[in-house]
Amino acid sequence: MTDKKEEELRKIIELPEALKRVGGDPFAVDVEDLLRKINENRLKDRVRSLKYESEALNAVSLVIEKQEQWVLDALKGLKIDPELIREKMREMPLRDLAMLLARHVTPVLGIRRLSAERLRMAMEYLSLTEPWGRKPKLGMVNKAQEEYVQSITFDKKFEEEAMEFYENSLRKELESAGRIPYREFINRFSERLKVAFYIAYLATIGMISVVRNPLTGETLISRPLGGEFESVAIPFE
Amino acid sequence: MSEEEEELKRKALKALRLLLIETSALPGLKGWELKKHLGKDYLNVIKVASVEADRLGMKITIIPDDEAPKDFDRARFVLMTKEPLTESDYSRWLRIEEIASLGLILTEINLRGGSAPLEVVIRTLTEKLPRWRVNQIISKLERLGYIKEENGVLFKDWRSIVEIDETGFMKDIILYRREKG
Secondary structure: HHHHHHHHHHHHHHHHHHHHHOOOOOHHHHHHHHHHHHHHOOOOOHHHHHHHHHHHHHHHHHHHHHHHHHHHHHHHOOOHHHHHHHHHHHOOHHHHHHHHHOEEEEEEEEEOOOOOHHHHHHHHHHHHHOOHOOOOOOOOHHHHHHHHHHOOOOOOHHHHHHHHHHHHHHHHHHHOOOOEHHHHHHHHHOOHHHHHHHHHHHHHHOOOEEEEEOOOOOOEOOOOOOOOOOOOOOOOO | OHHHHHHHHHHHHHHHHHEEEEOOOOOOEEEEHHHHHHOOHHHHHHHHHHHHHHHHEEEEEEEOOOOOOOOOOEEEEEEEEEOOOOOOOHHHHOOOOHHHHHHHHHHHHHHOOOOOEEEHHHHHHHOOOHHHHHHHHHHHHHHHHHHEEEOOEEEOOOOHHHHEHHHHHHHHHHHHHOOOO
């Protein structure tokens, strides 16, 4: 009886080598059945049983590894036209592309320490700066607006809202019209200040450009432009 | 718990602390550095530390050295999250356009068999972003160790290899359908 059990386990142990020799589809092996057999064929001698079981389990893991490799090879073998993928990515909105990648990222973790030297520099810097309360006010912004501005937190939610705004309200129009008058566009919305912030943010990250016609003084929103750029204040009424 | 086991666990927790706190520009520690702090049997300590890390939703990954891939002393040991990023996490990683650019670059490198001319990558990215921003993003991704540039050619760097499941990413690109509406 024990010999028969040993024989069964030995067959499992030799399986990866046999697969290597003969080749073929590793999915022809029923892994669940192998695990059941290992469970059923435990030997009376505990030490011998553990030895055989561990070797058999190792063999099963090698079979699974072969199955994974087989899938990868099959994927690589698929003839996917690179141009098709490039075209797909060209059409894909940046946000969708970012989300697809983020789903497959497991980041490396680390905590940065502040060195003594950096700490000394920070203290020197702080001793030179004015406290917050003494900072001059921006001016030109009335109290209600100021409170509104303070309520907009530039967190991820804001970034996402801005991207969503770009996708839903700006992208198509920019694609068809090329340039949109800034003031006219902003006035279409009830939350004008918020939209102004979206525009400023989108221009900062390069999704759009805001240009001023030097002859008419009109401010326009356009598709991203290259070249030199500068930070300008746009009066808000 | 025996004295030996307790000592091993103490060292394992020390290993986690060492791996978490960055002491150089790169995260984690080299094998020889761990040996210095944890002793000769540092690989056993790392095994125990892996179990502890697993309980906290983390894992320890070994990045082999390019020149000596089988030498653990020269390999880099880093601590990583076990699960991929969720939508609320990615903000603390990179900005949307930076993540998207990394995706575009890695795809171009993959489609070209492991390297892509910098010029071609810049041309592809400028279809979606202004040139000045493209330059900024490429520099940042280089600095963070996602890509490296040699004589005008871009390659994947250690962080892309370790952090990104490219097979899954490519599969998702192939299966991608834009939502209408």
